[in-house]
Each structure stands twice: as C-alpha cells, then as structure tokens.
Amino acid sequence: MSFPRADDFTPLLEYDYTLPGSNDFIFNNHSDHFPPVTEDILSEKLPSPDDFDNISPFSSSTRKYFFSTKYEKFHVTPHHRAGYNKIYNFRRSKSFFFEIVDQISDTNQFDLKIHTNDYHMSTIPIRHISTSRLPNFKFQISKQLTHFFSTQRVIPRRLQSKFFVLIRKKLLERINFIRSRAQNDNTSNHMTKTFFNFSYKKYRYYFGIYIPCNHANTKGPFITQTHPCTTPVPFTMSKHRRACIMHHKKLALYCSPNDNISFKDCSYNNYKDLHAGHIYDRWISKRITNFHSQRLGISFNTKYHAYGINNVVRKGSSPIYGKIYYNFQYRNSASSKTEKRQQKRFESQKKRVFNSSNLTQNATREDKFLAARRKNFLFHPEQHICKKLNHLSYKKKFTIPLQSYYSFPLPFPGQDFSIVPDAIVMEQEIPSSSISTTTLEVLNNVPSHFIPIIPDYPIYAGGYLNQPTKSKIKKKNLQPLMVGCDDWLAFMQEYYDAHESKRLYLEELNRLKIKWNTNEDRAEYREDTFNYIMEINNTHHARELKKIEIFDKASRHPKNPGKHQHTYQSSVIQKDQEILEELNDSFSSWDLALTVHHSKYRSEDLISDTIMEDNPLKRRADINGNLDSHYGVHLNKRVCILSHSLTR
Numbered sequence: 001m002s003f004p005r006a007d008d009f010t011p012l013l014e015y016d017y018t019l020p021g022s023n024d025f026i027f028n029n030h031s032d033h034f035p036p037v038t039e040d041i042l043s044e045k046l047p048s049p050d051d052f053d054n055i056s057p058f059s060s061s062t063r064k065y066f067f068s069t070k071y072e073k074f075h076v077t078p079h080h081r082a083g084y085n086k087i088y089n090f091r092r093s094k095s096f097f098f099e100i101v102d103q104i105s106d107t108n109q110f111d112l113k114i115h116t117n118d119y120h121m122s123t124i125p126i127r128h129i130s131t132s133r134l135p136n137f138k139f140q141i142s143k144q145l146t147h148f149f150s151t152q153r154v155i156p157r158r159l160q161s162k163f164f165v166l167i168r169k170k171l172l173e174r175i176n177f178i179r180s181r182a183q184n185d186n187t188s189n190h191m192t193k194t195f196f197n198f199s200y201k202k203y204r205y206y207f208g209i210y211i212p213c214n215h216a217n218t219k220g221p222f223i224t225q226t227h228p229c230t231t232p233v234p235f236t237m238s239k240h241r242r243a244c245i246m247h248h249k250k251l252a253l254y255c256s257p258n259d260n261i262s263f264k265d266c267s268y269n270n271y272k273d274l275h276a277g278h279i280y281d282r283w284i285s286k287r288i289t290n291f292h293s294q295r296l297g298i299s300f301n302t303k304y305h306a307y308g309i310n311n312v313v314r315k316g317s318s319p320i321y322g323k324i325y326y327n328f329q330y331r332n333s334a335s336s337k338t339e340k341r342q343q344k345r346f347e348s349q350k351k352r353v354f355n356s357s358n359l360t361q362n363a364t365r366e367d368k369f370l371a372a373r374r375k376n377f378l379f380h381p382e383q384h385i386c387k388k389l390n391h392l393s394y395k396k397k398f399t400i401p402l403q404s405y406y407s408f409p410l411p412f413p414g415q416d417f418s419i420v421p422d423a424i425v426m427e428q429e430i431p432s433s434s435i436s437t438t439t440l441e442v443l444n445n446v447p448s449h450f451i452p453i454i455p456d457y458p459i460y461a462g463g464y465l466n467q468p469t470k471s472k473i474k475k476k477n478l479q480p481l482m483v484g485c486d487d488w489l490a491f492m493q494e495y496y497d498a499h500e501s502k503r504l505y506l507e508e509l510n511r512l513k514i515k516w517n518t519n520e521d522r523a524e525y526r527e528d529t530f531n532y533i534m535e536i537n538n539t540h541h542a543r544e545l546k547k548i549e550i551f552d553k554a555s556r557h558p559k560n561p562g563k564h565q566h567t568y569q570s571s572v573i574q575k576d577q578e579i580l581e582e583l584n585d586s587f588s589s590w591d592l593a594l595t596v597h598h599s600k601y602r603s604e605d606l607i608s609d610t611i612m613e614d615n616p617l618k619r620r621a622d623i624n625g626n627l628d629s630h631y632g633v634h635l636n637k638r639v640c641i642l643s644h645s646l647t648r
Contacts, residue, residue, distance in 0.1 A: 065109075065133050069147040070125035072099075072113040074231055078245050084234040085245045087195055087206045090117040094203075097195070097210035097232045098144045098171060104134050112144055115210050115232050121151055141171050154203050163200075167207055170196050174209050184238040187254035189274075191235040211236060213244040276392055276408035279304055279321055283411060292331060296349070297342030300378050301327040305386060306411035313400060313514075318393035320411065325385040328378040346379075353377045399514060446484055450492045453499050461487050464494035525601045532594040539590055543583040550576045 076088045087095040097115040111125065128143045135143075145168055149160050174196060181192035195208025213229035231244040243251040253274055281287075283304040292299040305322045312318060332339040354363070357371035372379055376387050394401045403410050446454075458480035460468050468478060481488040512523035553576070557569055 062131050065130045066127055067110050067112060067130060067135075067143075068125040068127045069112045069114065069144050071118075071121045071123050071151075072115045073119060073121075073123070074115050074117055076231060076245050081245070084191070084193060087208070087232070087234050088117065088245055090119070092204065093206060094118040095195070095206040095208070095232070096148060097208045098141055099210040100137055100140055100175065101134070102137075112140055113210070114144055114148060126150075137175060138168070138172060141168050155200055159200075163198075167198065171207060171209065178209055178211065178236050181238060182236045182240045182242075186238050188238060189253055191237055193235050194233060208232070208234075211242060213242065213247055215243060215247040215250050217246075272392075273408045276320075279389070279392065280409045280411065283321065294333070295342065296346045297330060297332040297339065298346065298378070299327075299329050299331045300325055309400065309412050312394050313398060316397040317388075318397055319388040319390055320392045320394060321389045322386045323389060325376065325378055325387065326383070328381050328383055350377070350379050353379075446489075446492075450489075450496060453496060454492070455495070459488055459491050464491055464498065525597075528597060529594070532590060532597060536587065536590045536594065539583060539587045543580065543587060546576065546580050546583060550580065 075090075078085075078088075081089040086093065087097075095115075095117050099113040099115065101110055101112065126147055130139065132139075145164055149155070149164065155163060174194065177192050178194055181190075193208070194211055195206045198205040198207055211233050213231050213233050215229045216226040217229040229244060229247060231246065233242040233244050236242045237251075241252060249270055253271070255274070255277075283306050286303065288301050288303045290299060290301050303324050305324050307317065307319060307322060332342055353375045354368065354371055357367075357374065359367055359371055369380070369383060372383065373385055376385055378385065395405060401410060460473065460478055460480055462468060468476075472478070481491070509520050509524065512527050513520055516523040516526045518526070550573075553572065558565070561569060
C-alpha cells in the first residue's frame with residue numbers, strides 16, 4: 001500500500017491559499033528541513049471559476065464527490081488540566097481530534113474538521129475527491145491524517161509512512177471502543193478515553209475522535225440565549241454520557257449497585273461527593289473487605305474508621321476517615337514452585353521497607369512495626385494499621401464541623417459541642433465476667449444513668465450538700481448508706497443534677513471559647529459584657545420610645561378638657577410617668593451592673609490596656625512639614641522673591 005500524499009488535493013477556489021510562513025508553526029526551529037509537500041501542486045495553473053463544475057484532477061468516467069478538510073481551533077479557560085483533562089493543555093502538548101461524518105448531509109459537499117488547540121496550524125481548508133458520496137471511516141481518517149502530515153513540521157517525511165498506518169489503526173480502534181462504551185446501557189461510571197498518547201522525541205500529541213460536549217452553554221454573563229457546547233470531550237461513559245472540562249459538574253452519575261443504594265437516593269453532584277458518600281455507607285454498615293494477593297501469597301482485611309469530633313476540635317486533625325488494615329495471613333499457593341516465588345517477592349518487599357528506615361537485621365519488633373506503619377505495610381498477624389484518608393478532610397480545624405457546610409454526609413452530624421459526653425453505660429453493656437452475682441443484684445435497683453457517675457467514696461445520710469466531715473464520722477461512728485436504698489438514691493439524684501449542670505456549663509463555656517476565639521475566662525467576660533450592652537441598648541430604646549409616646553399624647557390633649565376627661569388624662573399621664581421612671585431605673589441598674597462587671601474583671605487582669613511603645617525617633621506631627629494638614633496648621637515656608645530685573 002502506498003502512503004497517501006498531500007499531492008492528491010486541489011485548493012478550494014473561494015480561498016486564497018498561500019504557503020505556510022516561517023512563523024505559522026511552533027516547531028519550525030526543531031525539525032529536519034525538507035521541501036513542502038504542496039510545492040508541486042501550487043505551481044500548477046488553477047482553473048477558472050467558470051469551469052467549477054468540470055473540476056476533476058483525474059480523468060475518470062465515474063462521478064466524483066468533493067469534500068474538504070480543515071482545522072478548527074478550540075480553547076478552554078479552566079486551569080485544572082490534569083488526568084484526562086490533559087488534552088486541553090496547549091503549552092507542553094498538542095491535541096488533534098478528528099471529526100467523523102456518518103450521515104449524508106443535505107449539500108453536495110461536507111467538511112471534515114480536525115479540532116486542535118494548536119493555534120499555529122493554518123485554518124485554510126484543503127479539497128479532496130472521492131468516488132463515494134459518503135466515504136467510509138478509514139478513508140475519512142486517511143485524508144485527515146494526510147492534511148495533518150502536510151501541515152506539521154516535526155515528524156520527518158521518512159517516518160510519516162510508518163506513523164501514518166499506526167495512527168490510523170489506533171483511531172479506527174478508538175471508534176469501536178467509544179461506540180461500545182456509549183451504547184452500553186449499564187449504570188456503571190466507567191470511562192473510555194476518546195484519545196490516545198503519541199510522542200516523537202520531546203514532542204507530545206493526543207490523537208482522538210471528536211465527540212462534542214453538547215451541554216447547554218451561554219454566550220455571555222448577560223445573555224440568556226444558550227447554544228450547545230462544541231468543546232471535545234476527553235472520555236465517554238455508558239448511556240451516551242459525556243462532558244468537557246467546563247461541564248463536569250453537569251454529568252449524571254450512578255451509584256454503585258454493590259452498596260445496595262438505589263439511583264433515586266443518589267444526589268451527588270461530583271466525584272468527590274460520590275466517593276465520600278460511598279465511604280460513609282461502608283463505614284455506617286461496618287463493611288469488611290478481604291484482599292488476597294496471589295502474587296505475594298498473603299491476605300488481609302480492611303474497614304473504614306471515622307475519627308471523632310474531638311480529633312478535629314482539640315487536636316486539629318482534619319481527616320474525616322481512616323482505613324484500617326488488619327488480620328494479616330499467609331496464603332501460599334499449593335504449588336511448591338509458585339510458593340517459592342511468592343515468598344521471594346514478599347521477602348524482597350519487606351526488605352525494601354525495612355531498608356528505607358535504615359533498620360538492621362537485629363532490630364527490635366517494635367522498630368519493625370513502626371517502619372512498616374510508615375509505609376502501610378503488613379507482615380505480621382498482630383499488626384493493626386490505620387491509614388488517614390487525607391483526601392477527605394474537614395474544611396476548618398479547631399472548630400465544630402457543621403453538616404450544612406458540606407455536600408456529602410458527615411459521620412457525626414448531630415454533635416453540637418466539641419466536648420463529647422461520655423457514653424452512658426447501660427446494664428447490658430457491663431461485662432458479666434468482671435462483676436459478681438451480688439453486685440449484679442444490687443445494681444438491678446439502680447437506674448442506668450446513675451451507674452457511670454457513682455462516686456468512689458462512701459455516701460452518708462444528709463443529702464449531697466450536707467455530707468458529714470471526717471471528724472464527725474469518726475466521732476459518731478457513722479455508717480455509709482447501702483447502695484440502692486432510698487436515701488442513697490436521693491443523694492444520687494442530687495449528685496446527678498449537679499453533674500448535669502456542670503456538664504452543660506462546660507459545654508456552654510467551650511462554645512463561648514470557639515465563638516470568641518479566646519480562653520475560658522475572657523470568653524465568659526466577653527459574652528457577659530455583650531449581654532449587658534444588649535440589655536442597656538434595649539432599655540434605652542424602650543425609654544426613648546416611651547418619651548415619644550408621651551409627647552405625642554400631650555400634643556393631642558384638648559386645651560379645655562372637661563372634668564371627667566381631665567381626670568382620665570391625669571391618670572394616663574401618671575401611669576406613663578411611672579413606666580418612664582421604671583425604665584430609667586432599669587437603665588441605671590444595667591449601666592451600674594456593666595460598670596461593676598467591668599471593674600471585677602479588670603481587677604482579675606483579664607482586661608489589658610494596650611499602650612503604644614514610646615518611639616523617640618518617631619517624627620512628630622506638629623513639626624513635620626510633610627504633615628502640614630495636621631490640626632489644620634500650615635507651617636510658614638520660605639519664599640524666594642525674585643527682583644524685577646531678573647524677571648524681565
């Protein structure tokens with residue numbers, strides 16, 4: 001088979017075709033010099049426009065159909081171009097997506113476009129001839145590759161024949177891959193790339209089949225009219241799902257059926273939310289996954305662990321989940337030959353992990369466990385490794401995470417305070433092996449919420465606040481109360497109320513610490529000061545409104561009221577005056593309370609006056625000429641007076 005050359009085309013009559021200049025290609029200075037492929041055809045005389053219908057580069061009795069190939073530029077603005085979005089990067093690589101026509105157009109001529117992000121490629125079309133009205137895919141790709149090789153300046157002519165066949169074969173295979181994936185009706189989120197990588201020396205290309213995004217796209221921020229997006233997509237999914245880099249968020253995703261989640265319950269907008277939801281479901285269901293490596297002859301289990309609220313509020317550790325590796329076992333093959341290979345591979349990997357930590361052969365077991373933990377490597381049945389999942393983390397440290405700030409479920413959304421109360425130990429949670437039968441019989445009469453807070457000292461009659469002193473117990477030989485009796489239960493009720501009150505106070509104090517971002521004492525002072533000021537403002541506002549009301553009533557009183565009307569007005573005025581006096585007294589009381597509160601905390605050194613340090617070298621505003629606007633004072637400046645003779 002001969003290599004298709006660029007000599008088989010004829011320039012379009014409606015375009016002024018010129019040779020590519022030295023600045024039209026980005027790779028001009030890094031390629032071998034060879035004559036342009038269009039040199040011979042451009043030297044021929046073009047036919048006149050009157051003979052347009054009779055144009056035929058070859059003498060043949062069959063009918064000829066014309067079509068053209070040209071470059072179509074595309075550009076995207078998002079900066080994230082990693083992974084499959086690397087096709088949008090135009091600095092380190094170039095992308096070429098070949099558009100395939102599979103339907104006969106209404107016109108006699110159709111265009112084959114090569115969508116590229118290489119702005120140095122000429123957009124002048126080239127006309128081709130075919131004996132078929134709709135050429136097959138192989139012929140279309142061949143002509144587009146001919147156009148590509150005739151305009152690029154990197155791959156030399158001696159290698160174009162080899163690369164031509166290779167690229168065409170891979171593009172035809174890519175069409176079958178894309179069609180198989182897009183026409184599939186399953187609900188998986190597997191992707192098939194629409195391109196493949198190609199490199200020559202230090203130049204990188206991405207060749208692929210052009211598939212438009214087709215998501216709705218607006219022309220501008222103030223224009224409501226939409227049009228389909230024509231940017232090439234890097235992948236395709238089942239049920240003809242696809243999206244470019246700008247419309248990834250609009251891509252419909254399906255939940256995995258392995259987690260027994262229906263599609264209706266899945267409302268995730270992106271891959272991160274979908275991934276976080278899957279991990280949450282696996283954690284809440286306590287799912288355990290078993291892994292078996294046939295290559296190493298080992299097996300182990302994994303499960304997900306959710307860190308508590310205290311881990312982020314107190315310690316400042318942002319990861320939400322951790323992955324636990326445990327239950328390591330050797331599972332060698334039944335074949336002795338395969339077993340030796342498995343052991344050799346595993347020992348080699350273990351040796352590499354230990355050498356990375358500079359461990360000797362006589363290292364202790366704890367040092368080996370620590371080195372293996374750094375690399376998340378299991379080699380002993382007693383190992384237990386918890387690996388933090390740093391890609392799923394809380395947005396802020398040392399603060400309580402709120403579910404409303406996240407688009408995926410959190411493991412502990414109901415915790416409102418950073419101090420997580422201790423779980424109440426129920427009766428069935430107490431291990432029977434560590435408690436005698438007599439103790440169980442006694443605890444049966446004790447409410448379950450008393451058990452975690454039972455004091456470790458003996459309890460005597462008299463109530464929680466009237467416990468006898470040690471001298472009184474010794475003098476009167478008092479005996480402690482029996483557990484479960486009425487007096488003991490009354491004491492525990494008072495003790496429980498005090499414990500709950502203290503717990504609520506600590507939780508409120510910790511909330512104020514987070515609110516005011518300071519220590520406990522200063523947070524309490526600021527909260528009380530804030531409450532006092534709000535009460536003063538409310539009282540002052542009510543007092544001023546009452547004054548306005550009294551003035552409005554006085555302006556509407558008649559000048560000569562009757563006897564009964566005068567009595568009624570007097571009672572109303574007296575009542576308003578009493579209310580006004582109460583508001584004045586309340587305002588004075590709150591003002592005095594604020595002063596006393598401020599003085600109390602000032603005496604405890606909770607309020608520090610900020611005093612500026614004395615700077616003797618600092619320029620004073622009253623003698624600095626550059627600050628002549630200070631206090632409205634302008635310094636008298638020396639004026640140079642020129643004589644009349646000099647000004648003439």
